[in-house]
Amino acid sequence: MSDVVKLQVVQTVPEPDGEIIAVIEDLLDRAKSGDLQAIAYCTVSDDGAVGTGWAGTDGTRHPLGMAVSILSVRYPTAVMRHE
Numbered sequence: 001m002s003d004v005v006k007l008q009v010v011q012t013v014p015e016p017d018g019e020i021i022a023v024i025e026d027l028l029d030r031a032k033s034g035d036l037q038a039i040a041y042c043t044v045s046d047d048g049a050v051g052t053g054w055a056g057t058d059g060t061r062h063p064l065g066m067a068v069s070i071l072s073v074r075y076p077t078a079v080m081r082h083e
Contacts, residue, residue: 014046038064040071 030036038056045051056064
């Protein structure tokens with residue numbers, strides 16, 4: 001007769017990404033100085049969950065929408081070049 005051994009799942013905690021931190025810190029500095037007036041973001045968490053959002057001062061709705069539209073073209077183009 002065999003012994004039943006319970007397998008333990010080892011979860012690793014991903015290391016913080018220095019590039020993400022640097023980008024967010026730069027954006028925060030720009031927001032604190034008043035230079036950054038609007039932002040849209042997409043996130044991916046360590047569990048695979050995705051998030052989106054935006055915030056902006058009055059009058060930034062159309063410029064922010066244009067920036068999101070530009071990103072929606074730039075990102076897939078960049079992905080296709082790296083495959």
